[in-house]
Amino acid sequence: MLDDERRSVLRNELACDDGEWWRGAAWAFQQSMGLVWYYRETNPGMSMLGPILHRAAQLKS
Incomplete structure (x- = not known):
């Protein structure tokens, strides 16, 4: 991710x-939140990536 x-x-x-x-x-944001519910049962690791991506995508500029 970019600083x-x-x-x-x-x-x-x-x-x-x-x-x-x-x-x-x-x-x-929409993509990262979609990961949470879409992959909850089939790919839990991918599901947990959603909130991480959301935090990383906090764009300040």
Whole structure:
């Protein structure tokens, strides 16, 4: 996962506006939460990855 400085570099290189950046954050959140319920019974390890990804995707910039 990227630290604040590298995340800022990525955002600048992508040249995305605030709306695009936050849509990406929302998509990452939705995907991470989907892992929790979708894989709960069939792949518990993957299910536990959801909350970890959610914490890692806390985008500040």
